[in-house]
Amino acid sequence: MPRNKSIILMSVGHACVDVYQGAVASLIPFFVAERAYTYAAASGIVLAASLLSSVAQPLFGALTDRWALLWLLPVSTILGGLGIALSGLSGSYALTLAFVAVSGIGVAAYHPESARVARLASQGSHSMMGWFSLGGNIGFAVAPLMVTAVIATGGLRLSPLLVVPALVGSALCLPVLRALDNPTHAGSSAAAPTETDDKLSFVKLSLAVVCRSIAFIGLSTFISFYAQQRTGGGTAAGTAALFVLYLGGAVGSVLGGSLADRWGRITVVRGSYLITVAAVAGVVFVPGPAIYLFVALTSVGLYVPFSLQVTLGQDYLPTRVGTASGITLGLTVSIGGLVSPLIGSVADATSLRTALTPLILMPALSWLLFRTLPEPTAPKPVAAAQQTGDNTDGEPSPAQRNHR
Template sequence: MNKPVIVSEEALAAPVLVPDPTSGSIARSAAAGPAYIVLGGISLSHFLNDTMQSLIPSVYPILKDSYALDFAQIGLITLAFQFTASLLQPLVGHFTDKKAQPFSLAVGMGATFFGLLLLSVAQQYLVILVAAALVGLGSAVFHPESARIARLASGGRYGFAQSVFQVGGNAGTAMGPLLAALIVVPFGQPSIAWFSSVAFLAIVILWRIGQWYKPQITTKKMAPPPAHPDAPSSRRVVIALVVLVALLFSKQLYVSSLSSYYMFYLIDKFGVSTQAAQLYLFLFLVSNAAGGFFGGPLGDRFGRKYVIWFSILGALPFTLALPYAGLFASAVLTVFIGFIISSATSAIIVFAQELMPHRFGMISGVFFGFAFGIGGLGAAVLGKVADHTGIAFVYQVCAYLPAIGLLAVFLPKMPRTAH
């Protein structure tokens, strides 16, 4: 009796097997190789999108001083910004699984455009919350469908395409604090309106990508492929998804603790200026962007499970040392933390997509949305803790979050019959 030959997990989501409205196009794309121009365009759009998003936490010190906000109120701004993205992304992904929307990205970016304009003129706390929520709405529309486009343009190199997509967003997140230090701090809150021109540029790029995407869409529905005899059972798939959610929780909550409160930590512990603190945050976010690029290709080559193990647990020694380090050592440690821990993102997302390839948009939305939601909820909770115990205690507690990476032992192998 012949036994099926098992190959590595990265081959699971073979494009010809995905019962997705774009599946025929994905198969043709795989044969032709990656569409680098499209990948570059969607990554650039992700860069612009996340640059604008990262402006919000970068201007927290300005908003805190201008409106006498406490840490809990700062956390609620992050929650408002990220809750809309968390709530709507799975719904957007579920809808686009049924009917792809090639121009929805440009339309969603319009919400970010108006959110920035509103934030630049907001004089009341409630208006700030509404502006933050509008930027989150733009993110909710952007991420699920743009992840699908990245996969469509991947040429079968799914981890590589996801990393190219992610590195654009991570670089944009890193750029926000630098632009805030150079522009918003000297010129004040009204200067946030200048960044609406960035949103307009993103709208133009995304409209062009939509024109490329539209003819790629096929309306022919494919029957679900037969289950591989050695594929994970439904129960194992559920367990794996829960584990991936827990791993993303540990990663994103720690990253949120740094992106939202690291500047306050440096100001409080070392007495640095706001601009200097923003530059230190920029160093962490740049390393976060660099690490995010390597996770996908390494997962394609060696297996995503190994990348996840290294990324989450590998950061633990550095996070444990951070609360006890001096200023220079803190900067060095956050560079290592950002580089190592961010390499998990692409591996986690592609692993989840491969577990349920017939629900690609919904799974992408759930995981992108969950990342935003955990970041927002975590920021609100950590802000409350910081108000009562001090900002230094937050980092002592968060230092243990990467230990959750031990749960990766429950992730299954991802077999496929070789041709």
Template sequence: MNLALNRAHEVPVRRLGAKRELFFLSATHFLNDVMTTGIVPALLPLYKSTFHLSYLQAGLILFVSMITSSISQPLFGVITDKKPKSWFLPIGICLTGFGLTASGFASAYWLLLILIGISGIGSGIFHPEASRGAYMAAGTARGMAQAIFQVGGNFGQSVGVLLLPLFLIATGLRGLGWFSLATVVGLALVLSILPWYKQSLVQNEARKKTIKGRNHLAGLMLLTGVVILRSWTQIGVAGFLPFLYLHQGFSLKHGDLLTFIFLFAGAVGTLIGGRFSDRISRKWLLLVSMAITVPFAWILPHVHGVLSIIVLFLFGFFVLSSFAVTVVYGQMMFPKNIGLVSGLMVGFGIGAGGIGATMIGWLSDQFGVYTIFNFLAFLPLAAAALCLLLPSEKKLLQNQ
């Protein structure tokens, strides 16, 4: 209650600072994530059959993509925190698009891995600077701004799952050549906002010099733990849901459609959660979102038909309703290191989720996919427990 009053006194009206630029960044984020975390996992069957790969070799493609795109984001964040680089935006989206497009014409497996790595590096370069742009465009509505930016990426991931059955099965890998058009569109979007971006960087660097508070390392470590547990839950469901429904006798297309519903619900949750985070405590919103996720995670493998669709939608909605919240919360803990925080909350979280998916796959081999889905319910429960230890926003504001 006191926090809400403090916020009302601090900023009477929450308004976005640069709407056009923010929506352009979100659209570019959509295109970038379609071409990396969205479509690369879905392409594995095509890569496997084209290059006659083993399951291990196919898995290595996904590993290279995640390591280069997700794990590298905090590293690029540290680099750009010291000296922001506006040219990372066009370079990033171009490398992402080039790597994916060229992978459809690769003549050898080793060349395919290099091209996937180039695409991942482009994504790793793009994300920290694009997140900084969303931060500068936020005005006084920081939660809403991050939600608009993040929902572009989340929606891109969900659409990427659908591109295989709708498009690429018919065209084969050569159909990836059409993504050169997406790259051109993304490049045009970021070039159009570059003058605003450079001017905003000057203003933001001047503002950073006035920040006297200390970074809250323990809080950021706890928050990163919450993000990793949330990511394990999200990627565990998205990655293994088709196997669950195959086990129940449904087709792969049925599983892919339900996976899209789960991810689309997450995008909706991201947008609504970000909007509410500008009005209520981010700590408690994060705690409640994790706690509410638990029952839906637990009952998911035990329901069928329309009820399973409802449960899956609510599961996806609540588990990702805190996506933008964690980014803004982390920025409050490390106010001088926007790039690092964005890389940790978005990139490292997704990369850690991929590592968790490998562990979940091993456990599925040992105990069965039904057992794993029951196990997934404990991950958001552990995340909710960690949320109780997070510093309050009031304390963070006083520290600044």
């Protein structure tokens, strides 16, 4: 299968999964309106989606380092959609948390293997990985529109309709999986591991990813409420802010890959985080419609590093690509959810502005960590026979073991 076609299908499939991560934050205002949840209770739903996911993604990554689990992509896509689809059916807070947690597990299972497959299909191109990440960003951006269109029409009882993207995404990934499962698949220019892990750099990278995650998830959880307060608008004003936050990520992902091909990943990420510090400050302190401009700048700034951090993690841990993907790609959308209840509690006790102000520090900390990181050596191409044949240590490759 041609590289461009594979990446397009993978990108659309990524959108169909990440729409459910965006759907969690998008459902919060409706849970508050219909069930009278407090800020802390509402942010607990985000926690439910994030807690299991943050733990499970590295575990799924470790499994994909040992075996090629291509079947995880369609199965996890369905699981992610099913949890969100069921979350609106029960008035029970415990059941709502459970269903959202199921969706989080599905998302966790998808990302490590999809990142590994996308890196193979992209043949190591930063730009192609940017397009793969774009799909996830589009899924985030579409989520508030999809949720509002469905739930605002008939309430939370219509949530089962939200399973449709999962059905589409699981079907679209099948042609790519069939091509990759073929032992004669031409992936001759995928990267070969250097067999040398830079664990210290990977730890620093992971800490930077955590800081980025706290900033993004914190904003995505509460930006709808905050935009309504700062603009004096209603639900539409909040939905628009969330849409801008997610849509800007689509621009940032593609821009990041293109800039990295010219300037290098580390340089681009450093500059992006530095700009984001000022952008988040604008979101928190600038009143009126100008908040939308700063939300857009924040989104672009936080997403320029998105795909670059994934490939950096894979290059820092070339012998554990699945684990690296599970941590860098997974933590960006999970760890931040663990902090959301704390932000919600502070907001309940003081104000949203007070609770969101510490988020300004997060991209600054990411920038400081990236100041200490080196640009890893680019992996060298290998022959197709090495990818579908034996590893350098004489053991069958994960793809072979799975095929057998």
